[in-house]
Amino acid sequence: MPPKEEPQPTEDEIAEAVSALSTRIRQGRAARMAARPPVAHYRLSRQEYQNTVYDPLGVHYDASKPGELNADPLWHGFERIGSQLSLSPSHVERYYRAADIVLSRAFPEKPIEPRKVRKTAADLRYGGEKRNSSTWIVSELKDRFAL
Numbered sequence: 001m002p003p004k005e006e007p008q009p010t011e012d013e014i015a016e017a018v019s020a021l022s023t024r025i026r027q028g029r030a031a032r033m034a035a036r037p038p039v040a041h042y043r044l045s046r047q048e049y050q051n052t053v054y055d056p057l058g059v060h061y062d063a064s065k066p067g068e069l070n071a072d073p074l075w076h077g078f079e080r081i082g083s084q085l086s087l088s089p090s091h092v093e094r095y096y097r098a099a100d101i102v103l104s105r106a107f108p109e110k111p112i113e114p115r116k117v118r119k120t121a122a123d124l125r126y127g128g129e130k131r132n133s134s135t136w137i138v139s140e141l142k143d144r145f146a147l
Contacts, residue, residue, distance in 0.1 A: 043095070046063035049063050050063050053102050059105045059106045061098065061101065061105075063098065069095070070088075070090060070091055
């Protein structure tokens with residue numbers, strides 16, 4: 001504003017200046033938006049979808065199983081090139097089906113009862129088969145060498 005000793009603008013003059021500035025700001029914003037390139041929307045790759053589902057919900061979803069999500073196209077050995085990840089109607093249908101599966105696993109209709117499973121190191125290492133377990137080997141050695 002002008003110094004106190006100078007004549008001050010009237011309220012109408014202030015309103016007119018503010019209106020002119022607002023109009024110029026809107027015009028500038030519109031010009032910047034018009035100059036931007038169009039925004040392209042690409043879909044998530046199968047790996048990105050798996051990670052996106054697992055992080056917030058904790059649901060393991062294997063998108064690479066047959067019949068789940070469509071395969072990601074390769075472009076010079078890369079599968080996560082955004083321009084190559086187009087979205088077709090079959091993709092949309094499969095993403096909806098995947099979302100139903102993920103949500104049913106994340107929020108089951110009836111609560112899942114927790115259960116405890118105890119396994120020895122031999123069960124984990126040898127798959128629980130008696131023949132291949134370390135206890136079987138020890139018993140065989142004892143029988144053969146009369147220990």
